[in-house]
Amino acid sequence: MTERPTPDLTILETRVYRGANVWSYEKAIHLVVDLGVLEQHPTNTLPDFTDHLLQMLPGLREHSCSRGRRGGFVERLNEGTWLGHVAEHCALALQQVVGHDIRRGKTRMVKDRPGVYNVIYGYVDEQVGLAAGRLAVRLVNHLVEGDPDFDWDAELEAFIKRAERTAFGPSTQAIVDEAVSRDIPWLRLNQHSLVQLGQGVHAKRIRATMTSETSSIAVDVASDKDLTTKLLGAAGLPVPKQESVRTADQAVRVAGRIGYPVVVKPLDGNHGRGVCLDLQDEDAVREAFPIAEEQSRRGWVIVESFVTGKDYRCLIIDGRMVAIAERVPAHVVGDGSSTVEQLVEDTNADPRRGVGHEKVLTRIKMDAAAQEVLAGQGHTLTSVPEEGEMVKLALTGNMSTGGISIDRTFEAHPENVEIAEEAAQMIGLDIAGIDFICPDITEPVRETGGAICEVNAAPGFRMHTHPTIGEPQFIAKPVVDMLFPPGAPSRIPIVAVTGTNGKTTTSRMISHVFKGMGRKVGMTSTDGVVIDERLLIRADASGPRSARMVLQNPRVDFAVFEVARGGILREGLGYERNDVAVVLNVQPDHLGLRGIDTVEQLADVKAVVVEAVPRTGSAVLNADDPLVREMRRKCSGEVVWFSMSEPGSEVRDMIDAHCRRGGKALVLNPSDRGEMIVVKHGRREMQLAWTHLLPATFNGRARMNVQNSLAAAAAAFAAGAPLHDIRQGLRTFSTNYYLSPGRLNEVEVNGVNVIVDYCHNAPGMRMLGDFVDRVGESLSSSHELARPSRIGIIATAGDRRDADMRELGEIAAQHFDVVIVREDEALRGRERGATAELVREGVQEAIAAGARCKQVEVVLEEIEAVRHAMARANKGDLCVVCVDKHAAVMSELENWSNQAYAGAGASPDAPAADPDYAPQSEG
Structure with missing residues (x-):
């Protein structure tokens, strides 16, 4: 008799792969789940399960699953599929709810463990992906047997808010998306918006819209609104009259001298906070002063003449205007029947509006400042504005206070564009937001009476990439163009070395060759992280975290990674791809760990580095090892063989055929004088070095290092090193303790x-x-x-x-x-x-x-x-x-x-009781 279904689905183990791994070419999350009694209950045996699931996650209707068509997963649900598979699709659907377009996933049973499954699915943000997996399991259990403590709506809302907290802002996301479209690698350096684009010596950093090229002095100048106005005024650019003050009395005196109406704002505020506009008299200035002072980090407040007109933001990138947006303050439009409060609720119901910068528009807050603006127009929250009447709820047009934007990029007068570009150049910002107040951006501001009221460092892109009205502007492109001009490299060459034995020595040989060519090599191995022959970290650094450390180092222009089985199984490779993959051998070692019980399974793990080779890359494979030889089928790029087999053998015949087709290989040719390492490329053969003349081979006796030398030479050749540099590198590499500690x-x-x-x-x-x-x-x-x-x-x-x-x-x-x-x-x-x-x-x-x-x-x-x-x-x-x-x-x-030994040479530290240490008596 079949057991009654109970909510037994549990997560036994969780792994996060941060690069290519045994399950996927891209980063993924791996859950090992146990179905318990649910192994006996596929979805078609659970009444109403599918209907309730689709009600909660309607996006599942779009999943194609293995059927390759829309609705394929729903077909699987109706036919009957196991709940580990359901959890996989739920985790994907949850991520899609928060805008992460992830569709990669698979579920496989764990060998010899009935009811236990490997659930693998992709992710964009690691924390969101993990939370999606946990919530997916809870949801499946709830649908099997209702949990009174499980409130789906509350759980989903909490999940969405968590995703919004960790998500990139619109500006950062736009730049990252543009980088991805150009195949520029990126790394998130913290939980906020600090991102590295590119690798090693080519790396650039961004934080929102500040870049590694942004001048710190320029940011300080832009933050000082008084200094900004003086510099722009000295350059002949239109700016309002203004002065900085420390007290309300000073503000009143300056306002009288400038002439009413005036604006009072913090000297170094942002996002429009603390800005009070259109102040008509002394009392209004005194009321506004503490509001502005509270938002000023240094206590200074600016009083400036009030310039009437519309609010425009001109975005300047690398000295060129790329977008202009008209910013309209938060407002509602009356319909003749709804109150202001109802109109605000209707406006905030727009799905594009969220909290802060989480969405393209921000919800309008009816705080004290908004109600004060409302009162200035003769309204309260319960007022019913006439149909078509525009009721302002904020004085400034900032998006962060609920404003909207209208794209005006192609409407601006050329003279205004020139003024904005000159203002950015005067301040020295590579990315600048120039705020214009003028009646009409299509007319020259010098004639209409407009002015530059502010210059912003790190301007937000949201109003330009997602305007409320008008066409979006793809402004991330000029940012990435500035950081990585067309043709500029963003990646450093990566050589990954794996195998059961010889990884460390081969990695050191390759590094030594390229060091001799003047490259700044970053290497990871079981001994630690080495940057330009300096050991920075002494630890087993053959895993993905160490690889990322090297890729973050701004001195490195060539990377050599020793890749161990454990790191691949634990976290994947830690990077997207390697230009050259070297596989030395696959021998029965580390078996019985992490589900790897056979040497064939071990070969599949080590083949991950081969699968990470792009079409333009190379896999350097040991033709003498049958398991390594089979990896050629998993390589998208070129295969370069190396072999110690003698001419005429089956392996050499295979290599000769490969080279006749234009392939590459390194082999040993024996002669009366010794063994010669020969480079074969197509029908050409080039002598590289005698094995017995290479110091690391101990006159050819150390056959393991003969093999390692072949592999290193093949990797260097595949990476583009000239033969004379490879030859010099091998001739100068020895197994002394300073070049190869702990290796022969x-x-x-x-x-x-x-x-x-x-x-x-x-x-x-x-x-x-x-x-x-x-x-x-x-x-x-x-x-x-x-x-x-x-x-x-x-x-x-x-x-x-x-x-x-x-x-x-x-x-x-x-x-x-x-x-x-x-x-x-x-x-x-x-x-x-x-x-x-x-x-x-x-x-x-x-x-x-x-x-x-x-x-x-x-x-x-x-x-x-x-x-x-x-x-x-x-x-x-x-x-x-x-x-x-x-x-x-x-x-x-x-x-x-x-030591100076006594007697027969015993150690002074030797225990006297051991006869092997006992000194001989002269008697």
Whole structure:
């Protein structure tokens, strides 16, 4: 018997992807939801569910869903679909209610978890998107079983108000929309209107209509209305007579000297607040003074002559007039039967009117100031104006006080346009709002008696982009033209490097090549954020937040990002696209985490960087890895192969065919003199470098760095670097601690050869073990009868699977004589010693099967493990330290190099109870 439906839909997990991700090419929100008993109740089994849902969110009727036509989702509802899918569409519909045109979404069941679904949908504003998801789930549960505490109308209104609080204002939104239409990237830098357009060295910032090009001095001048008037008057521009005062008595004296009527306004106010117009006598000036003084930040008030006429706003951008609007004060028009209060209510019912700047028009407030204006016309709120009578409710025409605008852009007299442009230039503003008061903008103000009453920094665009009457003006275009002239770049090249092993070294090689070309490179890696070879932040910076930090840095003109699996699953890429994507390999590591259980799923995650390649970009792929090879199908741009396969192999045949079609590849060509890295482009072949002459390859022995060099060279070639610069970069890049800390660093400590590396998984240990074998063959011993020993200090992270930990130990045992197992400082959910024990078990199993290793020890603390290994090592031995904190390990090794040892070379810090440390007695 089917269980009775109960409101069981719950959100188990929430993720916000801020860039391309495994689910979508664009930013998205991911909810993991559990339907509970509702898994047994699709929509067609719930009486009246669909009808009630469509009543509450009628916009759902427009959703096409998978049917690809209007009403497709309603068909799915009637046929029966699961409620996780319904929640997805509700989240989209809620965002559409507040004007966010988002239509991307999908719902998929979580593998092996019946009733649990992945719900993914796009968003414009992160907070609004999250709130939409939460409200969507509550709505679905309410429709399953009514919740008496759930008031849909109140919840929807609260959601709309929340969206309005976080939304961009009309001016900022217009500029951002124009930037998006030109493919200019943008980042919101705070919860308000501070936005970055462009990336790195090309970045510009805007805050509403102030830009990074706006002069601070010009803003200060425009804020000082007295100084503004003096400067404009000195330039011969028409301005009213005015003086600044500090007291009401001074205001009265100045008004008498200027001549009534006058205007009293704050020296440094805005939005028309505190402005009192058409004051006819001394009493009116005294009443107006405290109103203006309250809105003045510095306490100064301006008294100026009252200029009669209409109120016009001229918008000047980059020295040119782009729009003019006539501003009409808030008013109502009588119909002969309605009171003023009813007329105001009818006017405010216009859906275009909202609170403040949230909509294109602002609601009229019947506050004390409005009622005073009303009384001046002989009316009260209960008065019934005659039909056609215009009743003013404000003296100024500001949109923020409920006024309306009429577009007059193409009606202004050329002389008035010239005056406005000169006024903006005189003040020094790149974007300026020039306020004219004159009888008619179509006539020269010098003849009609008009004047410039104010110059505004950061003028609002709303009256021009959404005029109440007339054609809207697309004024965001000249703003973006000013910041990014046609042909000017807005993006910096981005190279993204991913793979199981080798990411950090390859990223450093690529950065080194471009640094040598004079570029200011911003790089992220597991070691931190590096800007122009300066380590700014020491942390695991292989995620999307670090990438955004680099893109915000104004010095960076080239970015190299190490992209890790965890960051992609957690937040996506953190940027829209990368010009070059490098995929080194896909090996079984980090399996069993965040729903990634197979190496094929891991490949899908890492393929996100390939999917983020535009048509003009390139994907640099390892042709030797079958999983990486398959990623070519997900690339919109060009594929550049790299391979270590020998000529005549199947992989090389594939690459040769690719190049015959005009493709690019980097391969190894063996010869009697060694291996040559060759660049293939079409039918041409260009020699790049001998592998054994590259310092990072240890005379060709470090095969992992031969592969990394191929990948780095291919990425640099795809990014447009000349071959001689790539060659020079590879020849000068070494694995010394300063260029590549913690990655195959070689030091000699009292005759012991020490290799410091970050190897922490089984695939990496195979590569490191191959290197150890190649290096071990060349070692010479100071003891005639003893071969050099190989000592390995190994560890892995606690969040790996048990089998992976044992496998690491088994592989290490094939290459080392002595294995010392330690643990990382961060246990990642394991008990202290548990991880080391699993690794030790793997070593023991390999020893029992006849592996090279003869002894395994556990020393949990990293520095103690290093001391233990160095104490037992003899001259000529090879000691490999797989590090967690490489700086501390290198410091400890340096201490050992500088110590004067007693006896047989024991460390002075060694515990006397350990026989490996005990000094030999002369007796």
